[in-house]
Amino acid sequence: SFTDDAGHTANPSDTDPSSYFGADPQIKIDKVTVDDAASGDGISILSGEPISWKYTVTNLGNVALSGINVTDDQGVVVSPDLVGGFNVGDTNQDGKLDLTEAWVYTGTGVAGIGDYSNIGTASGSFTDDAGHTATPQDTDPSSYFGADPHITLDKKTNGVDHGLNIFQGQPVTWTYDVKNDGNVALSNVVVTDDNGTPGIGDDFHPAAILSGGFNSGDANQNGLLDVGETWHYQATGTAQLGGYVNNATATTDAYTDTAGHSRTPSATDSSDYEGYSNKALTQGFWGSHTDAWDNIPGNEGNPTKSAVKSGVLSSLDVNPSVDDPATVGVDESKYLLLGDANHNGLVDDDHNLWISISLA
Known part of the structure; x- marks a missing residue:
């Protein structure tokens, strides 16, 4: 203050403001998994399908941010969506993540x-x-379930996969085991057998082996082929003469993922048998059916099939067309050796029968 001689007082004063801006840099990321039209977290996607991840970055603070960087912890290469050299969300193309972008x-x-x-x-x-300098950071996880609908089929003839020898007219049981070795439950299991005549149209469906009204392999009896379950089917028949192969196919309803993509599991398997005649052979049979023992592939059309294959004759016994000069007085070309248990072509077994071709 100041007072003059007349007693007048002045009180001079002055003001000067000062201010600051409290910067609050914040960043936010929202990450989702994308499969065509479906996106989100925890969606189901068929394994092997192409997918993508979308990362949306926003500014939750009150200052523009620079040096924006996005990474993924699983080594996924993350790239910006660009327009004109700038991120598609950089509306003013200033290279900074503004508050509304x-x-x-x-x-x-x-x-x-x-x-x-x-x-x-x-x-x-x-x-x-x-x-x-402040370096705000944010993280966001995203997930999916990779669905793998898959089944296997194990088919057997009288408990054997391949190479079963059986007499004509004997009973045959085919078993079909369908296993879910994928990772999602499957519905409506169907097993089809081509009846040994592919493409003819006489296929049949083996019957399910039931327990309590459910397939015996349906452990929780929910009507679904759950992961790890094996369902059982069977069919019966009578052995035919000759070679028989039947092929089976197992299918289920298609599995559909979140995006609406479908995959139908399917599996195939075959089994076979060789049917032999159980009829007694009359005198003169071998002599008049050389195709039964000549060991020539394809010469197996007579009612006994191949005598060599069935073990009645060994390969050393067939084609007796060369005389052994060491055996004086015996012409081997006119004889057939039956019951050669040790398959050495010699008459040295207890049950050998060396018989002339004219009588055989």
């Missing part, structure tokens, strides 16, 4: 089998007037 990034891959999760990380930076 949402920047977009994409990664791609192929759906695996089972549960999968990866984490996206976004970061940026802001530097104040004093040179202090």
Whole structure:
């Protein structure tokens, strides 16, 4: 203050404002898994399908951010979605993540089998007037389930896969085991057998082996072929003469993932038998049916099939067309050796029968 001689007082004063801006740099990332029209977290995707991940980065703070970077913890290559050299969300194309902007990034891959999760990380930076720098960061996980609908079929003839020898007219039982070795439950199991005549149209469906009204392999009796379950089917018949092969196919209803993509599991398997005649052979049979023992592939059309294959004759006994000069007085070309248990072509077994071709 100041007072003059007349007693007048003045009180001079002055003001000067000062201010600052409290910067609050924040960043937000939202990551989702994308399969065509379906996107989100925890969706179901058929294994082997191409997929992508979408990373959307926004600014939740009050200052623009620079140096935006997005990474993925599973090694997915993340790339910005660009327009004119700038991120598609950089509306003013100033290279900074402004408060109202949402920047977009994409990664791609192929759906695996089972549960999968990866984490996206976004970061940026802001530097104040004093040179202090903040690097806000945010993370967001996303996941999917890689569905693998798959079945196997194990078919047997009288408990044997291949090479069963059986007499004509004997009973035959075919068994069909359908196993879910995938990772999703499946419905409506159907087994079809081609009846040994593919393409003819006489296929049949083996009957399910039931227990309590459910397939005996349906452990929890829910009517679904659950993961790890094996359902059982069977059919019966009578052995025919000759070679018989029947092929079976097992299918289920298609499995559909979240995006509406479908896959129908299917499996095939075959089994076979060789049917032999159980009829007694009359005198003169071998002599008039050389195709039964000549060991020539394809010469097996007579009612006994191949005597060599059935073990009645060995390969040393067939084609007796060369006389052995060491056996004086005996012409081997006119004889057939039966019951050669040790298959050495010599009459040295207790049950050998060396018989002339004219009588055989």
